Amino acid sequence: MPQHQVLIVGGGLAGMRAAQKAQELGMDVAMISKIFPTRSHSAAAQGGVQAAVSEDDSWESHAYDTVKGSDYLGDQDAIEILCSEAPDDIYSLERMGVVFNRTEEGKIDARAFGGTSVKRTCYVADQTGQVLLHVMWEQLIKSGLKVYSEWFVMDLIVEDNKVAGCVAMEIPTGKIEVFRSKSLILATGGIGQVYSPTTNGLVVTADGQALAYKAGATLMDMEMVQHHPTTMQANGVLITEGARGEGAYLLNSKGERFMEKYAPNMKELASRDVVSRAETMEIREGRGVDGCVFLDLRHLGRDLIMTKLSQIYELSRDYANTNILEAPVPIQPGHHYIMGGIKTDVDGRTWDVSGQNRWQGVEGLFAAGECANVSVHGGNRLGGNSLLDTIVFGRRSGQGSTDYAKSTDWVNIDENSVIRGAEDKIKEIFARPSGGLRTANLRSEMGSAMNDGIAVFRNEEGMKKTLESVRSVRDRFPKISLDNKGKIFNTDLLSVLELEFMLDVAEVIGIGAIERKESRGAHAREDYPDRNDEEYLKHTVVNLDENGEPKLNYIPVTMTQWEPQVRTY
Amino acid sequence: MDATFKVQRYDPESQEGSHYEEFEVDLPEYGSVLEGLLDIRDHQDGSLSLRCSCRSAICGSCSMKINGESRLACKAMVSDIKETEGDIITVEPMGNMPVIKDLVVNMDMFWEKVEKIEPYLQPTGPEPEKEYLVSNDEMMKLAVAMNCIMCGACVSDCTVLEVDKTFLGPAALAKAFRFAADPRDGAQEERLESYNEPTGVWDCTRCFMCVQACPKDVAPMERIMDIRSMVVENEIDKKGRGQRHIQGFIDGVKHSGRLDEFGLARKTFGFPIWAFELADLGIRRILRLRLPPIIHKSIKSAKNVKKIFENLGV
Ligand SMILES: Cc1cc2nc3c(=O)[nH]c(=O)nc-3n(C[C@H](O)[C@H](O)[C@H](O)COP(=O)(O)OP(=O)(O)OC[C@H]3O[C@@H](n4cnc5c(N)ncnc54)[C@H](O)[C@@H]3O)c2cc1C
Ligand code: FES
Numbered sequence: 001m002p003q004h005q006v007l008i009v010g011g012g013l014a015g016m017r018a019a020q021k022a023q024e025l026g027m028d029v030a031m032i033s034k035i036f037p038t039r040s041h042s043a044a045a046q047g048g049v050q051a052a053v054s055e056d057d058s059w060e061s062h063a064y065d066t067v068k069g070s071d072y073l074g075d076q077d078a079i080e081i082l083c084s085e086a087p088d089d090i091y092s093l094e095r096m097g098v099v100f101n102r103t104e105e106g107k108i109d110a111r112a113f114g115g116t117s118v119k120r121t122c123y124v125a126d127q128t129g130q131v132l133l134h135v136m137w138e139q140l141i142k143s144g145l146k147v148y149s150e151w152f153v154m155d156l157i158v159e160d161n162k163v164a165g166c167v168a169m170e171i172p173t174g175k176i177e178v179f180r181s182k183s184l185i186l187a188t189g190g191i192g193q194v195y196s197p198t199t200n201g202l203v204v205t206a207d208g209q210a211l212a213y214k215a216g217a218t219l220m221d222m223e224m225v226q227h228h229p230t231t232m233q234a235n236g237v238l239i240t241e242g243a244r245g246e247g248a249y250l251l252n253s254k255g256e257r258f259m260e261k262y263a264p265n266m267k268e269l270a271s272r273d274v275v276s277r278a279e280t281m282e283i284r285e286g287r288g289v290d291g292c293v294f295l296d297l298r299h300l301g302r303d304l305i306m307t308k309l310s311q312i313y314e315l316s317r318d319y320a321n322t323n324i325l326e327a328p329v330p331i332q333p334g335h336h337y338i339m340g341g342i343k344t345d346v347d348g349r350t351w352d353v354s355g356q357n358r359w360q361g362v363e364g365l366f367a368a369g370e371c372a373n374v375s376v377h378g379g380n381r382l383g384g385n386s387l388l389d390t391i392v393f394g395r396r397s398g399q400g401s402t403d404y405a406k407s408t409d410w411v412n413i414d415e416n417s418v419i420r421g422a423e424d425k426i427k428e429i430f431a432r433p434s435g436g437l438r439t440a441n442l443r444s445e446m447g448s449a450m451n452d453g454i455a456v457f458r459n460e461e462g463m464k465k466t467l468e469s470v471r472s473v474r475d476r477f478p479k480i481s482l483d484n485k486g487k488i489f490n491t492d493l494l495s496v497l498e499l500e501f502m503l504d505v506a507e508v509i510g511i512g513a514i515e516r517k518e519s520r521g522a523h524a525r526e527d528y529p530d531r532n533d534e535e536y537l538k539h540t541v542v543n544l545d546e547n548g549e550p551k552l553n554y555i556p557v558t559m560t561q562w563e564p565q566v567r568t569y
Numbered sequence: 570m571d572a573t574f575k576v577q578r579y580d581p582e583s584q585e586g587s588h589y590e591e592f593e594v595d596l597p598e599y600g601s602v603l604e605g606l607l608d609i610r611d612h613q614d615g616s617l618s619l620r621c622s623c624r625s626a627i628c629g630s631c632s633m634k635i636n637g638e639s640r641l642a643c644k645a646m647v648s649d650i651k652e653t654e655g656d657i658i659t660v661e662p663m664g665n666m667p668v669i670k671d672l673v674v675n676m677d678m679f680w681e682k683v684e685k686i687e688p689y690l691q692p693t694g695p696e697p698e699k700e701y702l703v704s705n706d707e708m709m710k711l712a713v714a715m716n717c718i719m720c721g722a723c724v725s726d727c728t729v730l731e732v733d734k735t736f737l738g739p740a741a742l743a744k745a746f747r748f749a750a751d752p753r754d755g756a757q758e759e760r761l762e763s764y765n766e767p768t769g770v771w772d773c774t775r776c777f778m779c780v781q782a783c784p785k786d787v788a789p790m791e792r793i794m795d796i797r798s799m800v801v802e803n804e805i806d807k808k809g810r811g812q813r814h815i816q817g818f819i820d821g822v823k824h825s826g827r828l829d830e831f832g833l834a835r836k837t838f839g840f841p842i843w844a845f846e847l848a849d850l851g852i853r854r855i856l857r858l859r860l861p862p863i864i865h866k867s868i869k870s871a872k873n874v875k876k877i878f879e880n881l882g883v
Contacts, residue, residue, distance in 0.1 A: 035620070036676075038719055039628045053699075087699075094700040097690035097751070099708040099715055106702035124712065130627055131715050138689040172669055201622035202607075234599045237625045307709070315625060318644060319599055440611030484616035486582045489670040492615035 001415050003180040004030040004146070005405040006398075009153050009166065009208065010187030011037030013129070014369025014390035014397075016136040018185050018348075021398025023143055027405060030146040032153055032168055032179065034203065034494075038137050041189050041201045042390065045129025046240035046311060048121035049391070050384035051086035053108050057118050059083040066385060067562045069115045069271050070339075070378025071521035072537065073221065076560040078346050078374045082385070082392050089391045090122055097135045099124055101308075111308075112245040113383045115271035115569070121384040126240050126311045129387060148179075152494060153207065154422050156184065156215040156365070157413055163215075163364035164411035167422045171494070174487025176422045178415045182408055183401035185366040186212055186342060187394065191225075194502045194509070195335035195455075196447025197236030199228055208371035210501035212342045213508065217350040218359045218541045220373045220555075222340035222505070223513035226381055226522050227456050229275040230295050231334030234319045239312050239331060241383040243297060244268040246308060250279070251294045251328055252287035263569040270569035273380045273522045276333035280456045283332070292330035333456050339381050339522065340512070341373035343541060348372065348397025349404070359555055360543045364404060364411075368397040375539065378557075379521020429482060429496055436481030439495045446473045446499075446506055454513050459526040467510035474503045511550055512540040533564050570596050572647050574605055576617065577661040579668050587668070589659075590614075596647055602658060603631055603642035606672075619672040626784060629718035632725065633672050634661040639722035639782045663725035678734070679721050682741040686764070690748065693755025701753045714747035714792055716785040723779035723789050729772055736772045737764075739779035739789030746792040749799055761796070761805040770796045771810055823878040826871035 006022045008015045011033030022029045033040070052062045062083040067074055094100055094108060100122055101109045113121040124131040140147070150171040157164040157178070165180040188208030192200020213219050229250070230239040244250070250268050252258045262278035263270035270278075279293050287293075297305060297312075302325055305313055316322045322329040343359055344350050348368050351361030369390040376389055446469070453466025477500065484492035518532035519525045538554040545551040572594050579587040592613055594605045603621055610617045620630040624643045631642040636654050650658055666674040692701075723739035724730060730738050737745070742764065749760045764770050770793050779789040800806050868874070 035622060035628075035630065036680075039620075039622055039630045041622065041628070043628050043718070044623050044625065091699045095690075095692065095696055095753075097753070099711045099751075100700070102703065102705035102708055106704055108700050109705070124715070125709075127627070127712075127716065130718065131712075134715070134719075141684055142689040172673075172675075201628060202624065203622045234597060235604070235624060311627075318601075318626075318646060321599055438612065438615070483614055484618075486580060486616070488580070488582055489618040489673050490616075491610070491618050495615075 001178050001180055001413070002030070004028050005181065006183045006185065006401045007032065007165065007179055007181035008185045008187055010040070010189065010369065010371070011035070011147065011149070012040035012187060012189050012369060012390065013042040013133055013136060013387065014394040015185070015187030016133070016140055017391050017394030018187060018368055018398035018401065019145055020136065020139055020143070021395045022402045023145060025399065025402040027402050030148060030179075032148040032151045032166070034150065034152045034171065036149050037147065038134055040133060041204050042133045042387070043130040044199075044201060044238070045132075045387055046126040046238065047113060047242035047245065048111060048123030048128045048384050049090065049132070049387040050113070050116065050120050050382065051090040051122055051388065052083065052120060053087050053090060053122060054110055054119065057120055059086065061117055062086065062120060064562060065116050066376065066382055068567060069380055069382040070376075071380055071531065071567055072533070072562075072564040073224070073375070073378030073520060073539070073557060075375050075558040076562060077558045078376050080560060081346055082376045082388060085392050086388055089388070089395065093132065093135065093391065096139055098131055101125065111242060112269060114241050114244065114269045114275065115266070115382045121242070121245065123242065125307065126242055126309050132387060152497070153211065154425070154497060156211050157418055158215045158362055159411050159413070161216060161362055162411050163362055164413050167418050169422070172489055174490065176419050178413060178418050180410065180413055182405035182410060183364050183366060185348065185368060185397050185401050186371055187367070187369045188371045190370040191338050191502070191505055192335065193443070193498070194447065194506050195225075195450045196444055197231070197451070198335040199231050199236055199238040200336070205498035205502055206505040207498065207501045208367065209342060210504045212350060212362070212365065212367060213504060213544060215365065216360060216362050216544070217365060218343040218361060218543050219505075219508050220340055220343040220539050220541050221375060221378070221512065222338070222509045222542065223454070223516055223540060224339035224377070224379050224522050225335065225454065225509060226272060226337040226339060227276045227333040228336035229272055229279055229333055230331040231336070232315070232319050233290070233292055233330060233332055236334045237315055237319050238336065239295060239315065239329070240309075241272070243295060243309055243312055246304060247300055248295055248297045250275070251296050252282045253289050253293075254287060258282050258287070258293070266569040271380055272383065273524065274569055276456050277524055279333050289330065292332045294328035295331045296328040297324045298326065298328070335451065335455070337381055337386060338370065339373070339375070339377040339379065340509070341371050342367040344368070344372045344374055344397075346374060346393070346396060347400030348393060349400055359541055364408065366397045366401045368394045379523060426493065429493065430485045432479075432481040434481050434483075437476055437479045439480050439492070439499055442473050442476060442480065443495070443499050443502070446470055446503065450506060450509070454509060457524050457526055458513060460514065463510060463514045467507065467514065470503060470506045470510060474507070477503060508542045508550060511552055512542060515552055516540060537564065570598060570600060570648060572596060572605060572651065573657045574609065575657055575659045576606070576609070576671070578617075578671055580616070580670055598648065600647050601643050602635055602645040602647060602650070602660065605647055605658070606642060606660065618670045627718060629720035632663055632720035632722045634663060634725065635659070639663055639725040641720060641722070641784045644784050663721055665725055665727060665730045666721065676721055679719075679724055679740065682738050683719070683744055685737060686741050686745040686748070687756075687760070688744050688748065690751060690754055691756040692753050703752050707752050711747050711751055714743050714787055717743055717787045718785055720784065722782040722784060726778040726782040728776045728778055729774055733772065735768045737768055739793065742770060742773075742796065743787050743789040743792040746795050749796060758803070758805065761800050761803060764796050765800050765806055765810060770800065823875055824871070825867035826874040
């Protein structure tokens with residue numbers, strides 16, 4: 001049984017940053033990832049990472065923009081940490097080798113992004129995430145981190161509400177193994193495939209959120225799901241906000257720059273929730289074409305496009321058959337990100353270390369990155385703040401998990417029974433008579449239902465219908481049968497396990513969304529169009545109760561220096 | 570849009586060896602080969618194994634051979650292929666790497682080579698408090714190599730690796746360039762020395778396959794040539810390999826009008842490396858019928874080529 005003081009599940013930016021920190025602090029660390037680390041979805045981040053590095057900027061201004069962007073649902077103590085620690089983290093990434101674009105003086109350059117009062121988004125052309133991810137990976141080669149690549153974590157092991165490790169399957173061989181650890185950090189990314197379509201990759205399947213929830217941790221503000229204003233119709237692939245940051249326009253079918261109407265000051269660079277709603281209104285009122293409006297980059301000129309947005313040039317050519325140098329590209333709002341996630345404190349702990357049990361958690365279990373909710377994004381994340389979240393809170397959870405591991409003993413594990421449990425689960429799936437339901441059909445039923453009812457605009461009836469569909473898919477889930485019953489690289493099996501994770505999480509999203517009877521950030525309700533601070537300036541928290549049913553509750557938002565105000569752009 | 574996919578299948582758990590299976594798929598207008606394969610996996614045969622994630626040519630998971638050329642399945646558009654290469658789309662796993670199942674290969678060798686070039690910045694001297702001050706141009710020059718998503722397409726199509734597994738190969742060397750050319754790196758000399766060894770930059774035969782295969786325009790071969798220039802310019806090349814390689818190249822072409830690969834290796838590495846270390850490679854190349862002709866024949870108009878050289882004063 002492999003054993004490490006700190007075990008990290010997830011090889012994206014958050015996981016690598018946590019591993020780096022814990023290793024630096026002298027821990028025996030290992031990282032488990034279901035795909036090779038550089039394949040992680042962090043690579044897909046195009047636009048950039050926010051940090052107040054320019055002279056005319058300040059971390060307070062960054063924090064205010066983030067609080068406002070969050071529609072006042074973000075915890076202000078966490079936001080202060082995120083923004084004040086950002087510059088040092090960005091500088092340290094630069095010194096590790098990130099090739100940030102530069103200013104004339106050779107300093108790190110920043111571009112404009114939505115919802116920010118100054119240019120604050122540091123970038124590497126339109127491939128920021130990929131470069132950050134590769135540089136972090138290089139650092140882990142340098143330090144000789146132990147990586148279990150292509151191992152799929154099936155379950156967490158918890159004894160007396162204390163984490164003891166996890167059980168995982170080696171994908172190329174089908175071997176099942178127990179991993180023992182003192183601290184365990186979940187850094188498994190988002191929930192993208194719960195929605196169809198989505199900008200997220202095929203492996204982004206809510207694993208960590210579901211694992212934590214089943215183990216007894218809390219999921220917070222899961223109804224806060226972000227739709228990005230510029231995604232491609234054919235397959236949901238993203239066009240970075242950096243395009244608008246560099247000056248691209250949004251046009252309706254009449255050729256009008258419609259954002260002037262919805263956000264007279266910031267126009268195309270208003271917050272994502274605002275822009276996605278504006279586009280949806282235009283399309284609904286008949287000023288779209290085939291469900292899309294247009295992103296026009298032509299006036300930016302060939303030089304700028306080819307140096308700073310070349311990936312967008314390629315993606316538009318490949319997936320929308322459009323040459324952006326010559327024509328506007330059709331785009332629509334599409335699922336992109338989840339602000340909600342596993343509730344943690346600012347050191348990544350999922351349990352309430354104060355001992356007051358203000359929320360339910362699992363001792364020794366940590367979370368960081370998109371799967372966690374600290375909460376810095378609240379009701380709406382600003383572009384460029386998510387990469388930053390992975391870096392700052394990845395590092396802090398590396399520290400937190402080290403402190404915890406030093407202070408605790410190993411928990412005993414009945415290895416054989418855990419392995420048998422995992423094997424039995426797979427045997428049961430293999431034993432189902434063939435000719436049953438197909439995973440892909442159920443997955444797309446769930447994805448379409450989520451996109452119909454819990455997307456840019458929401459209402460009670462639509463959300464209830466979505467929740468019913470999700471539960472109906474879950475009822476039929478045991479009737480799925482597989483074509484592949486082999487051990488070696490059985491992706492057929494992985495898809496079923498992933499769908500199970502996603503169904504749990506989809507249900508929690510639905511429950512929280514129906515009960516939040518107001519409009520805030522990404523949660524825009526037609527039946528409750530206004531923000532209601534009196535009743536809903538609070539976090540939605542969902543746990544499993546003793547009977548294994550979801551239980552909804554609320555906890556207060558932490559305020560430090562910014563009182564809620566009317567939010568206009 | 571209908572398409573026929575002919576997919577190479579291999580399952581180590583079954584008795585049946587590697588074989589091809591045909592599937593008919595119906596795709597949207599701008600469907601990629603990846604979408605076709607997912608359609609097969611989702612709706613026809615769930616036992617088809619492949620790696621994929623981002624669907625947008627950035628994670629590097631889905632490299633495979635499509636009609637014989639290594640490409641990203643998510644970037645290869647079915648309509649383009651049908652238009653220029655015919656109706657049947659043949660899909661096979663990458664080359665130069667052992668197959669695990671169907672379209673999934675074992676990339677251990679790929680990652681080991683990348684690790685060998687010490688792929689991390691090694692700054693020397695005191696660290697700045699904030700960032701290193703460097704020009705945008707210097708950074709963007711590196712960004713070309715940083716475009717590499719490590720998909721393996723170049724390694725899959727590399728003709729040297731096919732016969733010589735010890736060659737560092739195009740992906741690792743493109744990454745090597747990224748560090749050797751980084752003004753913030755302090756180990757340039759050691760790096761260049763190690764890339765100058767046999768298995769390094771002089772093993773490339775400039776066949777261009779990697780340039781053609783790379784889906785991100787990294788042009789690994791050109792990066793290898795960049796390192797060669799750095800080796801020569803920085804006078805790293807104490808044993809004179811680069812100089813001899815260039816001279817050998819010129820002599821060969823001047824003499825016969827074409828590249829004398831055999832003579833070039835002998836001139837570059839000199840005796841005894843050429844005789845002993847490369848003899849093994851030579852034998853493997855003979856076995857694969859990839860050995861350049863030992864007796865080097867001139868082209869018909871060799872005389873004219875010689876004249877060109879003389880006019881240029883070379
Ligand atoms: C197209 C796109 C563009 C974006 N652009 C930006 C941007 O410009 N700026 C910005 O700030 N943010 C951006 N974001 C958001 C940001 O990229 C992500 O939120 C962030 O990278 C998530 O990082 P992570 O480390 O939490 O997760 P990931 O990078 O997704 O990593 C998750 C890891 O968990 C592993 N894992 C998951 N489940 C299991 C399991 N069961 N067993 C083992 N391992 C498992 C995976 O293998 C993977 O290694 C973008 C997102 C998308 C989709
Ligand atoms: S799926 Fe990521 S590169 Fe093709």
